[in-house]
Amino acid sequence: MDILLVMCLGILVGRFLFPQKAKRWNEGASLLCTLVLIFSMGAMLGRKEGFFHQLLTLGAQSFLFFLIPTVLSIVVVYILTKRFMKHPNQDEKEEEA
Amino acid sequence: MIVLFTILALLLGLAYGLSGLELPLLTFFSQHTDLVLYLLMFSVGISVGMHRGLFRKIREYHIRIFIIPFGIILGSLVGGLVCAAIFHLPLGQGAAIASGMGWYSLAGATISQIGGSELGSVAFLSNLMREIFSFIIIPIVAIKLNYYTCIAPAGATSEDTTLPVMLKYTNEETVVLSVLNGIICSFFVPILISLCFTTP
Structure with a gap:
């Protein structure tokens, strides 16, 4: 807050x-x-303490626990926003750049 | 460029932490991250405030403002269930890990207490990866998909650490939606973790 x-x-x-x-x-x-x-x-x-050891032993499992939920979030949000939301004018930002 | 700076900052931070050095200025900043976060939010607020006509646009979204957090929560939970199936874990535990939505400190600590240190470590690392990889994913999503979808990888972190990347690669309207999404997702993280753990 x-x-x-x-x-x-x-x-x-x-x-x-x-x-x-x-x-x-x-x-x-x-x-x-x-x-x-x-x-x-x-x-x-x-x-x-033990961070790198954790990374080595649980790294692969953690990576999939990051990858799959993140990719699915992207897919679901993309589908929903494409269907239900107006798209911000991306050209505006490109012009600024 | 911002992604490179980010990775460099992370590596330097890791090296500093490992070295055991105690340089006063760096130690001060690393122990007062709440102040830095306030500064960041103030600065982001200025960027948002300078954008004319923004809130009129946001009002136009009305109930649709919940579409993005809903999509993120749904995607994360389903992803957690898929992972649970892959690693032969109880479905509730898999969903709980993914419910962290990038909030690694809370997810790691909470799940360690409820489900043990190994599960807590997976929750910590996977949510940490979500935050770190968001810095790389957001610019790609901004180009390949749409600005709104940039909020998805960030999850609960979209109101703080990943916000400047959002500001850089999207627009002010998406930044405001990003903050609102972060607040909503952060609100649901502890609730979802507890609920998922009570589910078999």
């Missing part, structure tokens, strides 16, 4: 206060925060 409140605050700042020309800085900040989070996750895993 805290996360949602912080995001709402960000939305208000973005809507009323944040200058358009600083948009790139904000994107950079997002990326930096993500990288710090991923780094921290790696550090946490590196410190976890």
Whole structure:
């Protein structure tokens, strides 16, 4: 819930206060925060006792437990969104890029 | 490029964790990830707020806003059942592991307590893989399928760690749907794990 409140605050700042020309800085900040989070996750895993042993012994089973549910989620969401939702204009993003 | 940076950050983090070093700045960040997450959400909020007319579009979805989380939950549960059949596990246990939907810390800890450390480790690793591989899958799905489907691999993580990738490869509308999806999926993760374990 805290996360949602912080995001709402960000939305208000973005809507009323944040200058358009600083948009790139904000994107950079997002990326930096993500990288710090991923780094921290790696550090946490590196410190976890027996992590690599677990990865070797249960890796294949875990991989299938990741792969099959993820692929099926993608398939189901693709079918449902294609059928029931309007498609966002992907050209807009391509033009921006 | 963002994917490479992500993988590099993960590898550096692993190396740092393994080395046993305690550099003050890095240790501070790795022990205060909640603050970094708040910063990230604030920054994402700014991006969303700068997009004019976005909430009018979101309102137009109405009940259809639940389509994506419903699809993710359904796909994950069916996937868990398939895995259970492959590995000759009770169906409920397979479904419980897949119900983590990328929330590896919660799924790992909860399933370890209910089903033992081996099952907990599989839950932890598989959900961790879901989060990590999402960084690679999202850009591909954005090109090959559609923006909405990018939310599917991220599952419950679509409101935090995978959000910047979403912002980079999709649009603001999908980012808002992504946050809502993350909240809904995160809400259901503990419920589904408990329910699945009570199922034989």
